Amino acid sequence: MQAEVVNRSLVKFIWAATILFAWCCIQGVIQEQESVRAFLVAAGPGGGLIKGAHSHVGCMGWAGLGLAAVVYYLVPIFSGRSIVWPKLINWVFWIWVVGTAVGCAMMITIGIVGGNAFIAGVKAEAQLIALVMPYFITMGICAYLEGLAAVMFVVQILVSLARGSKVTS
Known part of the structure; x- marks a missing residue:
């Protein structure tokens, strides 16, 4: 019975991992467009x-969620x-995904807001930080x-390996 509950729960991990994989791929393609790449370079730290x-969606998003489902x-x-x-x-799932x-x-919002301000001439670090602080x-x-979701996952797996009840077929 418990294995069925766990397996049903894993479907949403796969869905979310797939959606985040698509996000990662689409963002990667968009970032390679010449106008976007020029913005990323001109935007200074925001870029x-x-x-x-993009890296975070890839590593913590689709790869992390997919690996958690497998584990x-x-x-x-x-x-x-x-x-x-x-x-x-x-x-674990909802905290991780949100x-x-x-x-x-x-x-991305910090990059766009801060990058546009930087390009518009706001070069003082204090001014840039003030603009993006709510997003930060x-x-x-x-x-x-x-981090909380990752710790919860790791503890749950380690305790399962150490003390989990024997699986019955």
Whole structure:
């Protein structure tokens, strides 16, 4: 019974990983367009955050969520132990997805707002930071959410391997 609950929960990991994979691919193609690339170079530090969002969606987004689904699926098979606290899987999923998606959207927003201000002549670091600080705060909260989801996932897997009940067929 528990294996069925876990497997049903994993479908949303695959959906989200697929959507984030598409986001990563589309953003990569857009970043390679000449006009966008010129903006990223001219935007100073803001352009780097946009590029960073692309990497973040790839690593923490589709690759991380896909790997988590695989680990959740394979741990019971290879270890013979059930995943402990199966309801935690949904919490891990939602915290991870919201943290990644909103955090990356904030990185892109900071890059666009800060980059446009930089191109328009705002060169003073204090002024640029003041313009993008609300987005940075949101991005920081999302980074903590992603870290929390990752820690919850790791603890759940390690405890499952150490103390999970034997899987019954």
